[in-house]
Amino acid sequence: MMPTSDAPLRILNVVGARPNFVKIASLMKAYAATDAIEPTLVHTGQHYDRALSDVFFHDLAIPKPDVHLGVGSGSHAVQTAQVMTVFEEVVIGRRRPDAVLVVGDVNSTIACGLVAAKLGIPVVHVEAGLRSRDRSMPEEINRVLTDALSDLLFCTEQAGVDNLAREGIDPGKVFLVGNVMADTLLAHRERAEDSAVLDRLKLTAGSYGVLTLHRPSNVDEPAVLTRIVDAVDAVQMTLPLVIPIHPRLEAGLMLAGLHDRLPAMTGVRSTSPLGYLDFLKLMANAKVVLTDSGGIQEETTILGVPCLTLRDNTERPVTVEMGTNQLVGSDPGRIVAAFRDVLANPPGGAIPPLWDGKSAERIVDKLVEML
Ligand code: UD1
Secondary structure (H helix, E strand, O other): OOOOOOOOOEEEEEEEEHHHHHHHHHHHHHOOOOOEEEEEEEEOOOOOOOOOOOOHHHHHHOOOOOOOOOOOOOHHHHHHHHHHHHHHHHHHOOOOOOOEEEEEEOOHHHHHHHHHHHHHOOOOEEOOOHHHOOOOOOOHHHHHHHHOOOHHHHHHHHHOOOOOOOOHOHHHHHHEOOOOOHHHHHHHHHHHHHOOOOHHHOOOOOEEEEEEEOOOOHHHHHHHHHHHHHHHHHHOOOOOOOOOOOOOOOHHHHOOOOHHHHOOOOOOEEEEEOOOHHHHHEEEEEEEEOOHHHHHHHHHHHHHHOOOOOOOOOOOOOHHHHOOOEOOOOOOHHHHHHHHHHHHHHOOOOOOOOOOOOOHHHHHHHHHEEE
């Protein structure tokens, strides 16, 4: 990894799915502020709908991808294999990058990390070390494998550093830099306040909750989804709930024969998936957020908004230990009790160390120093 000249470092950055776009936005901005890095952006096409992809590029002013692999949906094996096949061709066909940078834990992350590692190109993983210790989550497999083959690992929280040490990863490759999602949130918070989403949904600040669901363990299992919908029914009688519907949730509701239930609840406002600025405004002004997303657990901690996570574990423990997050699983009794409790006693919560808006700058400095 010795520099051969003063030429800028050629970093090939990979994005594929919605949470990746939020993370790369801050890195692309930090690259633009230095001459030391020449970035290339590759979009695998894992997410392709306007609402899951283009709107994020627009809201976050992410440069248009240099290469779009156009892979799309499929089973895990098909999607991962197709990303690998097309990505390998693209990497071989271009001037060799000095590193491939992947973010998060989606199928595009492991697919491109694996291709780069086998081509002998250093792999950089942003958001390394997070572990739910739940191997039934596809993301957990992606995290463990991506970290195992990465040459530089950037962590958002100390638990990530500790997990990597436990797995025998050389601590000299691991850096605690904070959270690039926090960078993006802090940089867009003011602009998000201009969003008209509350007017559009006829809501006033502080008078509603937000629910998002898309984990396979919640939405692909009819029995689990039915229990969660029962909880939603109870919650919406006390507080109106906005539910942006992820395509996987929509499919799950159909499969479970539940598609008529949400529209029948007078307190529920279903919408299509929202863009970044609209969703940030919606979260920032919510009384409570219920979710099974990873990123939203972190974003609510930054915003100081109570978060009930409809899972039994989290790979982001700092949001529970320091932030506003609480794990409540999928049992309706437990969800509703926790909901009542947070309304009565909203948690305090602090911002985790280094979630200060400067994480992408720290990453860029380390890339220049280490590569
Ligand atoms: C993926 C990530 C997950 C992340 C989530 C954010 C993996 C294993 N999972 O899950 O970690 O939290 O993105 O949304 O990588 N679909 C569309 N339009 C699209 C993309 C997908 O309608 O633009 C539909 C397709 O029917 C597809 C389904 O959504 O089969 C699921 O998409 P997929 O990319 O496989 O996984 P997500 O559930 O979105």
